[in-house]
Amino acid sequence: MFEEAQYFAPVAAQKDGSVVVELSASHPGFADPVYRERRNAIARLALDYQPGTPIPAAEYTEQEHAVWAMVTRELAVKHQKYATAEYLAGAARLGLPQDRIPQLEEVSELLEPLTGFRYRPAAGLVPLREFYGVLADGFFYSTQYVRHHSVPFYTPEPDVIHEVIGHANALAHPRYAALYRLAGQAARRVEGEQALEFVSKVFWFTMEFGVMAEGHELKAYGAGILSSYGEIEEFRGMDIRPLDLAAMGATEYDITKYQDVLFRAESLQHLEDVVGGFWDSCDDDAVARLLATGV
Numbered sequence: 408m409f410e411e412a413q414y415f416a417p418v419a420a421q422k423d424g425s426v427v428v429e430l431s432a433s434h435p436g437f438a439d440p441v442y443r444e445r446r447n448a449i450a451r452l453a454l455d456y457q458p459g460t461p462i463p464a465a466e467y468t469e470q471e472h473a474v475w476a477m478v479t480r481e482l483a484v485k486h487q488k489y490a491t492a493e494y495l496a497g498a499a500r501l502g503l504p505q506d507r508i509p510q511l512e513e514v515s516e517l518l519e520p521l522t523g524f525r526y527r528p529a530a531g532l533v534p535l536r537e538f539y540g541v542l543a544d545g546f547f548y549s550t551q552y553v554r555h556h557s558v559p560f561y562t563p564e565p566d567v568i569h570e571v572i573g574h575a576n577a578l579a580h581p582r583y584a585a586l587y588r589l590a591g592q593a594a595r596r597v598e599g600e601q602a603l604e605f606v607s608k609v610f611w612f613t614m615e616f617g618v619m620a621e622g623h624e625l626k627a628y629g630a631g632i633l634s635s636y637g638e639i640e641e642f643r644g645m646d647i648r649p650l651d652l653a654a655m656g657a658t659e660y661d662i663t664k665y666q667d668v669l670f671r672a673e674s675l676q677h678l679e680d681v682v683g684g685f686w687d688s689c690d691d692d693a694v695a696r697l698l699a700t701g702v
C-alpha cells in the first residue's frame with residue numbers, strides 16, 4: 408500500500424479560522440510551543456496562498472537560519488563526492504544562499520530563468536494528482552517549514568531543506584527538469600488511482616531516491632538522498648538493483664527508514680530512455696501490463 412500521507416504532519420483548519428499542524432509526540436518540535444506556533448503560521452500562509460501572487464515570506468529564527476547554514480555546508484562537501492555531475496551543475500547555476508533559508512519566492516526567481524520552474528507553497532500533503540500534475544506546468548509544491556533546530560541533521564518530514572537543497576538544485580538542470588515535467592504529464596494522462604500511484608512510485612525511486620553510474624562510481628541524483636546527511640553516506644551500501652519499471656512498481660518502501668532498495672540507471676541517457684520514455688507515453692493499460700509482470 409502506498410502511504411505517502413503518513414510522511415506529512417496533518418494540517419487541520421479550526422472553526423475559528425486558525426490552522427493547527429498536528430505534530431506527533433515523537434516529533435522533535437512537539438514540546439516546543441514557539442516552534443509549533445510558527446509551524447501553524449507557516450501552514451496558514453500556504454492555505455491562504457493564491458496562485459499567481461508572490462509566495463508570502465515565512466518567518467524563521469536565527470537558530471533556523473543557522474540550521475540551514477550548517478546543513479548546506481556539510482551537504483556541499485558530500486555532494487562533491489556523491490552527487491551526479493548534472494546535479495552539481497544545477498546547484499552551481501542556481502546559486503542558493505548558503506547562510507540563510509531562502510524564501511520560496513526567491514527560489515522561484517532563481518530557478519525560473521534556468522528551467523522555467525517555480526515553487527508553490529504546500530501546508531502539508533498535496534493530493535498526488537495535484538502534486539504531480541502541476542509539474543507538467545513547471546510548478547513544484549514545496550513545504551516552507553524547517554526542521555526543529557535541536558536536531559539539525561534529522562527531519563521526520565520533508566522540510567524546506569529537502570525541498571530546496573534536494574529538489575531545486577536538480578530542477579535547475581534542464582535534463583532533470585524535463586524528467587519532472589514528463590512525470591507531471593504522466594500523472595495528468597493516467598486515469599485510475601492505481602496507475603497514478605505507479606507513476607508516483609517510479610518518481611519515488613528515481614527523482615527522490617535514484618542513483619546512477621558515473622564512470623566507475625555510483626552517484627546519487629535523487630533529492631531524498633542528496634538532502635539527507637545520513638542517507639548520503641549509506642546509499643552505496645544499499646540493495647542496488649537495475650533500473651526496471653515493473654520492479655519499482657512492485658517494490659514497497661518504508662518512509663520512516665532509510666531507503667534500502669535503490670534502482671541504478673547506467674547513465675542519464677538510460678534514465679531518460681527508460682523512465683522519461685515511460686512517463687512520456689504511459690497510460691492505464693501500460694501500467695496494468697507492468698503491474699502484471701512486476702509480481
Ligand SMILES: [Fe+2]
Nearest residue numbers: 565615630631
Ligand atoms: Fe521530495
